[in-house]
Structure formats: C-alpha cells, structure tokens
Amino acid sequence: MARLFIFLSGAIALAAVGGGCASISTGTSQAISVDSSPTEADCTLTREGQLLGTIKTPGPVTVKRDSRTIHIVCTKEGYEEGKVVLNSRLESATMGNLLVGGAIGLMVDSASGASNKYDAQVTVPLVPRAGAQATTPLPDAVPANSTVAPVAAPVTPNAATEAPVVSPSVTPVSGQSRSRL
Amino acid sequence: MAAIALLAGCALTEDKVPLDYVSEVTTPTVSPRADEVTLTLSAQDNRAQYRDRVSNKKNGYGMEMARIVSTNDVVDLVRGSVERELKAQGFRIGSGGVAIMVELQNFYNNFQVGLVTGTAVADVSFGLKVRDASGALLYSRNYSGSERIDNIMLMTGDNAKAALQKALAYAVKQVADDAALRQALLATRARNSRGA
Numbered sequence: 204m205a206r207l208f209i210f211l212s213g214a215i216a217l218a219a220v221g222g223g224c225a226s227i228s229t230g231t232s233q234a235i236s237v238d239s240s241p242t243e244a245d246c247t248l249t250r251e252g253q254l255l256g257t258i259k260t261p262g263p264v265t266v267k268r269d270s271r272t273i274h275i276v277c278t279k280e281g282y283e284e285g286k287v288v289l290n291s292r293l294e295s296a297t298m299g300n301l302l303v304g305g306a307i308g309l310m311v312d313s314a315s316g317a318s319n320k321y322d323a324q325v326t327v328p329l330v331p332r333a334g335a336q337a338t339t340p341l342p343d344a345v346p347a348n349s350t351v352a353p354v355a356a357p358v359t360p361n362a363a364t365e366a367p368v369v370s371p372s373v374t375p376v377s378g379q380s381r382s383r384l
Numbered sequence: 385m386a387a388i389a390l391l392a393g394c395a396l397t398e399d400k401v402p403l404d405y406v407s408e409v410t411t412p413t414v415s416p417r418a419d420e421v422t423l424t425l426s427a428q429d430n431r432a433q434y435r436d437r438v439s440n441k442k443n444g445y446g447m448e449m450a451r452i453v454s455t456n457d458v459v460d461l462v463r464g465s466v467e468r469e470l471k472a473q474g475f476r477i478g479s480g481g482v483a484i485m486v487e488l489q490n491f492y493n494n495f496q497v498g499l500v501t502g503t504a505v506a507d508v509s510f511g512l513k514v515r516d517a518s519g520a521l522l523y524s525r526n527y528s529g530s531e532r533i534d535n536i537m538l539m540t541g542d543n544a545k546a547a548l549q550k551a552l553a554y555a556v557k558q559v560a561d562d563a564a565l566r567q568a569l570l571a572t573r574a575r576n577s578r579g580a
Contacts, residue, residue: 270494270496270505271505272492272509272530274526283513283521284526286489286509286511286526287430287489288431288432288433288489288507288509289432289433290433290490290492290507291494292448293442293446293448297445298445298447300445309445309446309497310499313446313498322432322433325432332521333519333521
C-alpha cells in the first residue's frame with residue numbers, strides 16, 4: 204500500500220513538473236517572419252479584429268500562440284492591398300506530453316496556447332495597380348480596430364473588419380463585419 | 385464487413401462533405417435601376433494554406449489525422465454565393481459587365497480539443513475587387529466570417545460542414561450589407577452613360 208502511494212505520488216509530481224511540454228520547450232509566443240513581394244510594404248496583423256502588430260516588410264512580429272486565425276493585410280503605394288490568412292497548427296512539442304506530463308500537460312499547453320503554432324514565415328504577394336485610375340493613390344487600408352475608418356458603423360467587438368478601399372469617385376459608407384467568435 | 389463498418393468513423397479515413405451556401409439575408413436590399421448594371425463575377429484561389437482540404441480530423445491529443453474535403457469546389461461556392469446575393473439586389477449577371485473578382489483567402493475549419501468535448505472554429509475570408517473595362521480598381525474590400533460550435537463530440541466532416549457553412553453565410557452577408565459596394569456598382573451605370 205505504501206509502495207503504491209509512493210508510486211502514485213511520484214507519478215503525479217512528475218506530471219506536474221513536466222506538465223505542459225510545449226509551454227516549457229517552445230514557449231507561449233512565437234515570431235512570424237512577414238515578407239511581401241515586393242518588399243517595403245506596411246503590414247498589419249490582426250486576430251479577431253484585435254491588432255497584433257504592424258511592420259514594414261521584411262521583418263518579424265512576435266505573437267502569442269493561439270488557436271485562432273491571424274489575418275495579415277499589406278499595403279504599398281502603387282500596389283493593390285494584399286492579404287494572407289494564417290491558420291494555427293498543432294505544436295509538435297505538445298506530443299511530449301504523451302511521455303511526460305500526461306493529461307495535466309495537455310491541459311497546461313492548451314490553456315497557455317502553447318499547443319498551437321503558426322507558420323514561421325509568410326510572404327504576402329502584392330499586385331501592381333492597373334488602369335488609368337490606378338495612378339491616383341487610394342486611401343490606405345485601416346486596421347480593424349482603428350477609429351479612423353471612412354465612416355463609422357456599429358462593429359462587434361470581435362469582428363474582423365477591414366475598411367474598404369474605394370476609388371475617389373465613390374464614398375464608402377459601411378465598415379460592418381460580423382463574427383460569432 | 386464488421387471491420388469496415390467500424391472503420392467508417394475512423395480518424396484515418398478521409399471525410400468528404402458537400403458544402404452549400406445557406407443565405408442569412410432575409411430581405412435583400414433591391415437597388416433602383418440596379419438592373420441596368422451587368423456584373424461578371426470570377427474567382428481565384430489565394431489561400432496560403434490548406435488548399436486541398438477544408439478541415440482536418442483530429443484525435444484526442446489534437447493531432448491532425450485524415451483530411452476533410454469538400455465534394456464541390458469551394459472557390460466556386462464562394463463566387464456563386466456572392467453572385468446570388470448581388471442578383472437578389474437587382475443586378476444583372478452576365479458576360480461583358482463590370483468585373484468582380486472574388487479572391488478566396490481562407491476556407492478552413494480548425495477543430496480545438498477540449499478536456500471532454502471539442503470546438504469547431506471555422507473561418508471564411510475573401511476579398512472582392514471591382515474593376516472597370518480598363519482594369520482600373522473601382523472598389524476593394526476584404527470580408528471575413530467566423531463561426532464557433534462548442535461541445536462537439538466528434539471532430540468529423542459533419543461538424544466542420546456546419547461551422548463552415550455558417551462562417552460562409554456571415555461573410556457573404558457582409559457583402560449583401562455593404563452599401564459602399566452597391567454605390568460603387570451603381571456608379572458604373574452613370575460612368576457608362578457618360579461614356580456613351
């Protein structure tokens with residue numbers, strides 16, 4: 204009985220110490236190297252409408268690991284707006300919990316977000332503006348949580364809103380988006 | 385036979401699901417004289433990830449297992465969904481009209497593993513670009529819809545389908561609700577009449 208108690212205590216202690224393999228080995232944040240083609244574009248990273256960071260490409264952005272998608276929007280003078288969406292994947296270090304950590308480790312990794320990872324490198328392709336009107340600069344894209352959207356409209360807190368880009372002859376009147384997350 | 389029957393729900397077997405557009409637009413805003421504007425919609429796949437699937441089955445540890453694929457082309461599904469809503473607003477659909485390019489950026493359901501149950505989290509994102517006959521950009525905007533279905537027991541195609549269809553409906557509803565887009569499309573009528 205005493206041996207069983209010692210064994211169980213040891214197992215629980217080991218799980219607690221080793222709990223969250225990915226949290227310990229890879230951390231709860233990661234860097235995403237954002238590039239664009241061509242470079243020198245201004246990029247904004249958002250997750251469910253929340254701004255994660257802005258950068259001029261190429262360069263890294265450190266983000267907290269999470270299971271939710273990241274939306275990257277890049278703008279550059281003379282080019283149309285480019286966008287890439289990154290889905291999270293499973294962090295392979297989480298599998299270490301199969302050896303050490305067990306269910307406790309999985310819970311720790313899941314709660315901290317460490318069980319997720321994004322692609323470490325992403326390139327956003329930009330297409331040159333074409334046509335006669337393309338020579339007229341269009342308004343820059345506005346981050347989702349910005350207060351300077353063309354015309355304010357009710358926006359849900361988690362909405363992944365992106366301001367429209369309109370030619371000078373058209374007045375944007377809506378910036379509504381919807382999400383249930 | 386018994387083994388095959390048991391393996392039907394296996395995480396290692398690919399799941400194929402038909403995806404549909406179920407509109408959430410109850411009363412479309414019909415624009416006056418919209419029938420004088422002809423739209424030509426096309427679509428392209430700009431997804432950076434998971435072009436060959438719409439989701440992945442996962443096991444209890446969150447490891448990706450077999451693919452979940454759509455039996456129909458999701459790029460065409462999104463294009464058709466946008467087309468349907470614009471047609472409901474009174475615009476004519478046909479060749480040689482104002483060019484609308486639908487650029488699909490994401491169409492994916494990511495299952496999240498919980499302690500007892502899981503969650504289906506779908507994201508459908510696409511951009512829409514309106515160009516005139518010369519190719520000049522008249523209007524551009526990104527639309528994104530997300531849906532989350534909690535307390536699911538199986539990370540399979542049916543649950544992915546439910547989340548994806550909702551996410552698609554939300555994203556397309558933004559197009560239907562986009563007054564600036566309607567205005568930009570109607571403005572092409574004035575330009576054409578001036579040009580004539």
